[in-house]
Amino acid sequence: NAGVTQTPKFQVLKTGQSMTLQCAQDMNHNSMYWYRQDPGMGLRLIYYSASEGTTDKGEVPNGYNVSRLNKREFSLRLESAAPSQTSVYFCASRATGVRGYTFGSGTRLTVV
Amino acid sequence: AQRVTQPEKLLSVFKGAPVELKCNYSYSGSPELFWYVQYSRQRLQLLLRHISRESIKGFTADLNKGETSFHLKKPFAQEEDSAMYYCALTNQAGTALIFGKGTTLSVSS
Numbered sequence: 694n695a696g697v698t699q700t701p702k703f704q705v706l707k708t709g710q711s712m713t714l715q716c717a718q719d720m721n722h723n724s725m726y727w728y729r730q731d732p733g734m735g736l737r738l739i740y741y742s743a744s745e746g747t748t749d750k751g752e753v754p755n756g757y758n759v760s761r762l763n764k765r766e767f768s769l770r771l772e773s774a775a776p777s778q779t780s781v782y783f784c785a786s787r788a789t790g791v792r793g794y795t796f797g798s799g800t801r802l803t804v805v
Numbered sequence: 806a807q808r809v810t811q812p813e814k815l816l817s818v819f820k821g822a823p824v825e826l827k828c829n830y831s832y833s834g835s836p837e838l839f840w841y842v843q844y845s846r847q848r849l850q851l852l853l854r855h856i857s858r859e860s861i862k863g864f865t866a867d868l869n870k871g872e873t874s875f876h877l878k879k880p881f882a883q884e885e886d887s888a889m890y891y892c893a894l895t896n897q898a899g900t901a902l903i904f905g906k907g908t909t910l911s912v913s914s
Contacts, residue, residue, distance in 0.1 A: 724900075726902075733814070733906060735891060735904045735905055735906035735907050736849075736907075737904075738901050738902075738903075741900065741901050743900055783848070793839065793851040794849075794851070794902060796848045797848060799848060
């Protein structure tokens with residue numbers, strides 16, 4: 694049982710490049726989330742998907758887009774990367790009626 | 806507004822000393838509160854949730870609605886407790902978790 698799997702684990706981008714962070718869960722969870730983790734800022738919600746086919750903005754959505762491809766997968770796209778998007782990105786999922794989240798191992802992104 | 810405040814960025818204690826990681830919150834109504842732990846460069850793991858009133862790895866946390874606090878406590882710290890600790894609450898709509906900025910706990914011998 695893999696839980697929540699994120700790829701890639703590390704990535705270096707040049708300013709202006711685009712990329713997609715992948716997230717997949719095998720627990721049949723309905724809700725999925727993308728957070729970014731920055732020193733001194735904690736975790737901030739970028740986007741979430743309460744169920745397949747729906748997505749909503751979180752606290753810091755600017756510069757990002759998401760796709761809930763199916764119940765298992767929730768991807769995060771940076772269309773034109775900026776140095777301010779250098780961060781560790783965590784995907785998480787949650788089953789309906791359960792309040793605790795299951796987190797992935799993170800993607801460490803550096804934009805130069 | 807819903808908010809979680811963890812006033813300490815870093816808490817350093819000696820092995821065997823008591824530990825208290827502070828968490829205060831702002832919320833209208835009855836919040837659902839959690840503590841998550843992140844060991845060095847690993848994923849976040851759920852440590853405690855207030856509705857369970859459980860003790861995990863010797864840690865406990867009590868919800869104090871009068872003081873709007875959910876402090877995490879352990880009577881005797883161990884070196885393996887060194888990690889980043891996040892307090893979090895479910896937002897008003899029940900759709901997402903709001904995290905505090907985290908407290909790094911460092912336990913030395």
